[in-house]
Amino acid sequence: MKINSFKLWGSVAFRMAFNYSALLVLSMLVLLAIFYTQTVNVLQSRIDRHIASNSHRLENTFSEHGEAALAQQIKDILRDGVYSDTEIYLLVNPYGEKVIGNIPAIPHKYKNKEGMVEARIMRNGHEAIGRMYIQRLSDDSKLVVGSDINQQLEIERLFDRASLIAGLIGLLMSIVGALLFRRELRRRVSGIQQIVTHIEAGDLSQRIPIFQQEDEFSRLSRDINSMLDQQQRLMDGVRHISNTIAHNLRTPMTRILLRLRKSEREGAQARDEALQFALQEIEELSVMFDKLLNLAEVESGTRRQIFTPVSLNEVVADVLEFYEPVAEEKSIHLSAIFDAEPITNGDRDLLASAIANLVDNALKYAGEAAIVEVRTAQDAHGTSITVRDNGIGIPAAELSRIGTHFYRLDRSRPGYGLGLASVLAIARLHGGNLEFSDASPGLIVRMTLAPHPA
Incomplete structure (x- = not known):
């Protein structure tokens, strides 16, 4: 059992769920304690006010009409049936003898005390706990006015039992909830652990299954x-x-x-x-x-640390100015269509190198008297540079291989097959990608870049 408990507590999921549930139970118990204290205080205050009011009224009767009138009033109160199940009255003469009342005597330990007290008494032949106000009258007789608080104490005991049961149930639910949370978390994590184990063994084709629930x-x-x-x-x-x-x-x-x-x-x-x-x-x-x-x-990705805002229109304009003599020599119409002001966060030199590579490939493979168009654009998803030509293009079956290291469609031409691989790496470094599509005729190359952070 100790081993199981240790294993459970060694689980982060179990500890997190249990601590959260325990905190919730503790908060509930604190709220119950506050509610209990306030309820007891309200009940006790109501009893004390009732006792004080009756005591003051009886004292006035004694002051105005004497002991006989006071005794008669107490007798009438005890007979009227109002609060008869809880009221406590006692009048004791200066010699300590009972004159009238429904308790035999003042509790021994409070005979020489005055004010509000609580004591165990015999009331109408039954043991009870009374809350009583003892006061000395002007002739040294004593008047006791009080109330049986057994009902209040029963309510308090009931509240105590309910709080204890609620606390135990809350603790049990915390443990059960922690176990269920641990089970669910373990079920979800076990899939990841299994895949990681396969990957560690060298099987990189394994993938984590995706649950339909979006979480x-x-x-x-x-x-x-x-x-x-x-x-x-x-x-x-x-x-x-x-x-x-x-x-x-x-x-x-x-x-x-x-x-x-x-x-x-x-x-x-x-x-x-x-x-x-x-x-x-x-x-x-x-x-x-x-x-x-x-x-x-x-x-x-080491050069990502020196990224700065870059105007793509300026970079494209500089690249096209450099390649204009080459285009004129081959009678190629080289043009540009600029968006308003596309801005990206990146490395200007790398972006210029990538755009130059795309333009150079277009001029090299489009053929004599071709048309090469460079377009910049920006939208909510980011910025892009598109290079389009109307040359011979690339077979559709080869489009997916473009950008692979050392791949060359025409090996009769000089080169190493690293140009477009470099452009693809630069695009991914800038949070984008490189896309190829058929222009019918020719080729469309679109380099996307991440949007500039606001």
Whole structure:
């Protein structure tokens, strides 16, 4: 039993639910105590006022008409049937002898006292607890006026029992509620724990089931699933990058090695040519690794710390001004349509690099005398830059692969397949995404960015 209790108290869910329920029970008991005190005070005040009023009235009778009139009035009161089940009256002469009343004598311990007292008495042959006011009259006789408070005490005892029962029931309900809360929380958390166990074992395809009920756990499960999706994408990307880097390294290194070995069997001129070839290949590899390092820096999110408000119209205008000579050389009509003033929070240099990459691809693949249009926009969901051309476009089956590391649709052209991967990383760094669609003819590339915080 001790072990079970220890395990229960070791549960955060049980402790939270029990402490909350215990606090609720304690608050209820405090309210009951206040209600009890106020009720008792009201009943006692009413009894005291009634006793004081009767005592004052009888004292006036004695002062005006004497002892005989007082005794007669007490006799009449005891016979009238009003409050006969609770009233207490006693008149004692100066010698301590009972003159009239419904109790035999003043309680022994209060014979020499005056004022309001409570004592156990015999009233009409029955034991009772009376609240009485004892006063000395002018001739040294004593007048006792009081009330049997057994009913009030019974109400108090009843209230005490009800409070105790309510407290015990509240405590029991606290424990039961804590157990039910722990059970429900454990049921919801166990699914997450099982998925985490599978993921730790290397199965990244596992996802947390989403309950139909929309609550905090459902939102947490969706967030964790999104994190797992991102983690799986990153792991797949790492594997893909590792494989591609190995392939891209093996091919040029093999060419360099074969060229150098071949030059060993030939003259000095062949060796010089092989050396120049090796230098060129190594420089291209160095460029590729620089691009990979820049891409890794963007994907890591470290540059998010230096984000500032950026005007997309200004960035697009600067990029288009730089590419205007290239467009003129290819007879391409390069134009822009600007929204009012789209603002985003980001890195100006990275955004300029991403937009330049999109424009460069459009000019490169659209073809001679094509049309390339760049549009900025802003709405409640964020800002966007759209680059549209009327070139040959991309087959629909290949659209989903664009932006993958080292992916190139046309491998006859120079490049490393990292440009659009870099643009996608920059878009995600800025809380957005990169979308591709068919322009019929041509291609539409839309880079979305998160809205600028107000």
